[in-house]
Amino acid sequence: MTWRTGVLLALLVVAVTAAALMPPWPQNPAYHAFADQRLLLGVPHFWNVVSNIAFIGAGLFGLALWREVDWRARPGRWGWLVVGTGGVLTGIGSAYYHIAPDNQTLYWDRLPMAILFMGIFSIAIGERISARAGSRLLAPLVLLGAASVEVWRQGELAAAGAGDLRFYGLVQYYPMLALALILLMYPARNEGGRHWWGMLGLYSGAKLAELSDAAVYGVSAGLVSGHVLKHVLGGAALAVLFGGLRSAQVGSGSPGGAGPPRN
Template structure:
């Protein structure tokens, strides 16, 4: 069994941090989707495909997602908890669906197609957060959180899209769905003992995802330096690599037997 890892201040700190961020987000006025978001550096047509590299690099998501689903179909890898199988499946289904969803968006970037890019990303974010809760805090909590989190994430996207169509877009709920788990996960990793060896795979995922977001910010600069690869296309490669790090972890991690330590 794990050592006693549930003193009251730990969940209180996590919940308090979450509430502080959520309240803080809604102290700001609604944030609509900037139209310039859809103006990517890569606008070149190759082989008849517009925005070619932003489209083509989504293949990595599909490949990683399918590889993860294949690994789970063969049985539960050693680095997984059987109780969290739905969460692992939801994570890799989300990763796989990012591929076609993002392809659809990048062929004709606009708010309507962006919905189908963000939906599978949200499924992956929420499933991954439920995995971390299940592996570090309580597998029962991870199980119970999966579907409410996914539904909450989908609701945030539906809300954003509805407000955009009404002329007063509000990205705040979606921003929380995307970034709050990335804030809470490191806190959980630091506060609670792991169920498996190889925590580095999760830190690598977080690090690669952070670098991917930086690459996205420097889309044009990277395009000028690494032509024909843009910062946004590089973001796709890095984010898919982050998911692959987790898949490697599932294959290579081993359960920690705390009663033998």
């Protein structure tokens, strides 16, 4: 085990321990009370619904690019497919949720999102640490992401408000923290790393916008809410990530030109 692997494992142990020591984390019912409640063109919560086109568009962009890449020369083929598909399904699931937001519909928002996070994490592992590890971890990570949402859902089915979000929170936040460390500790290869940092920056902005939903809505005099900005920035983060794949392909002069990392 290298010291870098040790750092990532230590962070995982700390994150798992912290989640285990926390009290159960139920879904706050107030979460569904978004700032922008406007009905337009017969669509409730119109802007929260239609802003998900950012995720769908980014996912479709990724899927179109996925078909063009020569995957014989580049790791992460199935991880990138999961991320592109996850982007489209996240947009669809989130739009469905926002039409009638409650804990039941929220499941279909969170399920593809958790899978999307795990796909991104497996790609980062494959590109920066080990192509073999990234490939082998993809399926277990995707199953782990789906399981985290299902654990919360089963709690809700047992009793309203009894769902526990600790596992889901771990799945959402640990990979992004670990990704930042991976980018710092493992040098970029031919593809560079700006798209990864750009994705992380936009994702962080999306989380801040989500937490500032009502504040953004008030400051903008009702023009836009923080949650709408979350969707736009989240979709942009995904597009930037796929843009990095495209740039590496073009910059190398041939599809999949970036050499694979060590195994």
